[in-house]
Amino acid sequence: MKLAILRSVRSDKVAKQPDEYLDTFDTLFADRVIGNLLNRVDFCTACGSECIRCRKVYGMEPGTELAGIVSLPSPMPHLLERPVEHVPPDIPEHDVLLAIAVHEQVLLEILKQAPSFGLRAVVVPLETPDWISESARAQAHIICEDLGIEIAFPKPFCSFRPPANSVLGEFRRLFHIGMPDVSLEVRDRTITSAKVSVSAACGATYCVARWLEGRSLSENIELEVISRWWHSYPCTASMERDPELGGETPLHVAGQAHLGILSPWKSHVVDEDPLVLSPLGTMVQRPIPPEENRRNIEGAMRAVLATLETRGSISLEDLRGSVAFSPAILNMALLTLKHQGLTRTDGMVISRPGKSGPY
Known part of the structure; x- marks a missing residue:
């Protein structure tokens, strides 16, 4: 099975016309998905000095291939008069298209040309509700149904x-990407092995x-x-509450998907809401424990x-787009390094003392 990834890449070559509105598209999530699929050695830094290279035992299945990564610029004009002119010419033949945070008009044009690529299925993940409009989703469903192509918009x-x-x-x-599927081996209520069959795409x-291994089911490992x-x-x-998710946030749904790993072994899984009520009466993200902040x-x-x-x-703007940390964590890191x-x-x-770069 051949996979092609359609993604956005930050570009400063898009010339803005007078009275033209530009849309900026997320590029970080695509970086993480690609890093995960290619199993890059330096991709994950979550464990810091405690890293044991847990991912090295995993790899792509025989017969699978990343046929190509096709990029669209970000930003792009909000309204494209001739979207077909923005379809990249280098789209390879593939079975599945993974379209991550791209201009919806270009995506629809690509779907119309699907037979020329051999396309059989499309996945358009929505980490944030506004990555694609409802009308574009409806059009995509119609196009794919007419062409006999499967399509999904997981959120x-x-x-x-x-x-x-x-x-x-x-x-x-x-x-191996989608809703998490982890096989646990348990002996005397202690998890002796946790093998990932399907991981979150990130x-x-x-x-x-990796951190479940060695822990007891009797503990509050949730x-x-x-x-x-x-x-x-x-x-x-996203932390934005979404009516399509029953008022839940995509972040909360992601958390529940991971808590489901324990469902075969625990009759009750803690449903921890990542949002808490602030003193001002608004919903805010639950504070991260100090130890986790330090690690981040x-x-x-x-x-x-x-x-x-x-x-x-590197410029601060480019740095923010190249590392997978929140602005607050990145700013604290930069202050500490300085x-x-x-x-x-x-x-x-930003540069190292005594060194100069391209800026």
Whole structure:
């Protein structure tokens, strides 16, 4: 089975016309999905110094292939007069198209051309509700139905569990991404092995499974392991409450998908809402424990230094788009690195002391 990924890439080459509105598209989630699929050695930094390279025993199934990664620029004009002109010319033949946060008009044009690519199924994950409009989804369903192509819009991606006998089900099984599926071996109520069959597309499930091993089912591992490591990975799904999810947030659905790992072994799984009521009466994200904040900051520091080793210097804007940490964590990491004398700043450009880069 051949997979093609359609994604957005940040570009400064898009010229804005007078009175034209530009849409900016998420690029971070695609980076994480691709890093997970290719099993890149430096992809996951969640465990920091405690990393045991838990992912090295996993790999792509025989007969599967990443046929190509096709990029669209971000930003793009909100309204395209001739969307067909924006369809990339280098789309390879493939069985499944994974379209991550791209311009919906271009996506629809690509679907219309699906027979020329050999396309059999499409997955359009929605980590945030506004990644594609309801009208575009409806049009995509009509196009695919007419062409005999399966299509799914999982919200979020880790809720993706299509019928096993479908093309989409085969895709989930062969590429190991979708709703988490982890096989646990338990002896005397202690988890001796946690083998990932299907991971969240971002790769968070491998991190969760690694920390489940050696823990007792008698412990509160729902919160102490699953919720802790899934949060600190971190999950980047939206915190916006969505009527299509019954008023839940994609972030909450993602958390429940990981808590479901324990369902064969525990009769009750803690349903921890990631949102809490603030003193001002608004719903805000549950505070992350200080130890996890420290771990995240240290991970961001390592990521920044690794980036500077290869690039010499980098703008703050580019750095934010290249590392998988929240702005708050990244800012704390940059302040700490500067205080320790490990980096210097020149305006909005970060570099190592005594080194210069392309800026």
